[in-house]
Amino acid sequence: MHDARAIANFLLDYADEKKTKVTLMLVLKMLYYAHGWHLSLKKGPLVTQPFEAWEYGPVVRSVWEAFKGSGKKPLTTRAQRLDVVTNSYSAAREPIKEEQAEFLRQIFDAYGHVDAFDLSNSTHVEGSPWDVVWNAPNGAINVGMKIHNDEIRKWFSGKRAPSFLH
Numbered sequence: 798m799h800d801a802r803a804i805a806n807f808l809l810d811y812a813d814e815k816k817t818k819v820t821l822m823l824v825l826k827m828l829y830y831a832h833g834w835h836l837s838l839k840k841g842p843l844v845t846q847p848f849e850a851w852e853y854g855p856v857v858r859s860v861w862e863a864f865k866g867s868g869k870k871p872l873t874t875r876a877q878r879l880d881v882v883t884n885s886y887s888a889a890r891e892p893i894k895e896e897q898a899e900f901l902r903q904i905f906d907a908y909g910h911v912d913a914f915d916l917s918n919s920t921h922v923e924g925s926p927w928d929v930v931w932n933a934p935n936g937a938i939n940v941g942m943k944i945h946n947d948e949i950r951k952w953f954s955g956k957r958a959p960s961f962l963h
Contacts, residue, residue: 801844801857802876802889804828804901809872811905818871819909821864822853826916829855831904834962837953839900842946850930850942854920863889903961926952 805824808831812819819827828844835843848855863876875888893901908916920927926948930939 798842798845799891799893800878800889801828801846801860802863802878803891803893804831804844805860805863806875806889807893807898807901808905808909809875811902812909815905815909817909820869820871820913821861821867822869822913822917823909823911824864824872825856825860826854826913826920827904827908828857828860829920830908830916831901833949833953834904834958835900836946836950837956838958838962843897847941847946848926848944848949850927850939850944853914854917855927855944900962903959907959907961924952 805828808824808827809819829848832843832848835841844857846857846859848857851861860876864872864874867874877886878889879886921931922928926944929948930942930944933939
């Protein structure tokens with residue numbers, strides 16, 4: 798498992814290689830799809846932080862906080878994290894094995910050109926993990942609006958995985 802900010806930075810670095818502009822909303826949605834397909838196909842979570850149900854779909858709060866000032870503009874910086882030993886910030890980076898790197902590049906190639914709002918709308922389908930939390934029956938409250946990995950895994954496992962991920 799990885800820090801979601803490190804995975805976001807990997808996707809942004811790959812976007813730069815492809816000369817593609819990526820907004821915060823798009824990186825959040827690609828992160829969600831990568832995590833969901835990873836849970837389903839690789840049988841384990843990709844990122845350590847939980848996804849939360851927000852108005853425009855699933856969000857990892859630490860990634861949103863890292864880029865919240867960007868608005869709808871393409872991201873040009875990288876997510877930072879605090880090193881408590883040196884008390885300084887640096888780009889969130891982690892070693893990523895080649896198999897996972899290839900998986901992430903495939904996710905980007907599949908979803909990086911899709912409109913972020915279209916991806917957001919696809920996370921809002923009735924019965925989706927986001928919907929289960931956002932529209933909980935009987936007004937049930939989910940503290941932090943956390944979307945549990947079991948719900949995400951179940952949802953993605955019930956879908957046909959894109960052929961490039963096999």
